[in-house]
Amino acid sequence: MDDKDRQIIRALQRDGRISNQDLAAQVSLSPSPCLRRVRNLEKAGVIRGYAARVDARACGLAITAFVRIRLERHDETTVQTFEREVGRMQEVTECHVMTGQTDYQLRVVVASLDAYEAFIRARLQRIGGIGSIDTSFAYGIVKDSPVFPAE
Amino acid sequence: MDDKDRQIIRALQRDGRISNQDLAAQVSLSPSPCLRRVRNLEKAGVIRGYAARVDARACGLAITAFVRIRLERHDETTVQTFEREVGRMQEVTECHVMTGQTDYQLRVVVASLDAYEAFIRARLQRIGGIGSIDTSFAYGIVKDSPVFPAE
DNA sequence: AGTATTTTGGCATACTATGCCAACGTGAGG
DNA sequence: CCTCACGTTGGCATAGTATGCCAAAATACT
The missing domain is CATH 3.30.70.920 (Lrp/AsnC effector binding domain/regulation of amino acid metabolism (RAM) domain)
Structure with a gap:
């Protein structure tokens, strides 16, 4: 869990549907390693899922x-x-x-x-x-x- | 806001990154009208955004x-x-x-x-x-x- | 310094979204 | 009962995106 992971987490909290390419650009990585980090965070349970935020x-x-x-x-x-x-x-x-x-x-x-x-x-x-x-x-x-x- | 919209909302709350094709299949629509409904719910502010759910x-x-x-x-x-x-x-x-x-x-x-x-x-x-x-x-x-x- | 291990980036392929258009269904008015 | 108008649907072509694989680069360990 380094600084890039933390950046990725925050970006995905702000926008859970950002494309991997845009996410990679935000954290200054190319798409491949960025996607691998996201999948690892998911498997490790750090990212528990994704959800639409809905107006009750x-x-x-x-x-x-x-x-x-x-x-x-x-x-x-x-x-x-x-x-x-x-x-x-x-x-x-x-x-x-x-x-x-x-x-x-x-x-x-x-x-x-x-x-x-x-x-x-x-x-x-x-x-x-x-x-x-x-x-x-x-x-x-x-x-x-x-x-x-x-x- | 009919029953299909409600189904879509619940499906996106459960999994905010579901593909439009899978979502369409879940709510028994073809991809085009399904995507249009999602975009309308977003524009109307019913869906306020999407977020990763992260383990604090x-x-x-x-x-x-x-x-x-x-x-x-x-x-x-x-x-x-x-x-x-x-x-x-x-x-x-x-x-x-x-x-x-x-x-x-x-x-x-x-x-x-x-x-x-x-x-x-x-x-x-x-x-x-x-x-x-x-x-x-x-x-x-x-x-x-x-x-x-x-x- | 040298080696082992991890991480990265590029590329080819498969998948997915999205705009457009024609077809379908529904309801109101004649 | 017909027909017209409106909203919704589904198919398709195009553009964008993810993902697995491999070689190269970076990092860590002795």
């Missing part, structure tokens, strides 16, 4: 919520059940294990407040073992960048 | 923190200064305007706890006008999906 509102998904959750117990069964079920729920786009007051922070994307309430009551609570839920809604985006900080 | 740890960025911030005042100057400065900071990859107790939630990515402390003290606090900061660190990822829920 334009897709009719008006509500983005960050949900902090504490479990009632932390035995293996409760934890595994929670993580498995959350992994299956399409509405949950992210789930982080957290330090501090809460065990998990979820990012939940749904169409409406009604859909949010239905999700919490009919799907999330039904998992069982959840001690507390604390929701904050995002109603504006100041910044959303796929690019990591440089050194 | 593998890049030496061990710390991901969610930072909840309240401003001291909410006058135009304080708000604009905060949002402008946060937009410029590479360590802040996301900044959402929130409902409830806190004004903003930031996602901060840095190399180490030391770097985090330095960021908070030397850069974030220096913006001025910040009333309170509450940090939670993410130390594990259960789920991280770029795909929105389907109907």
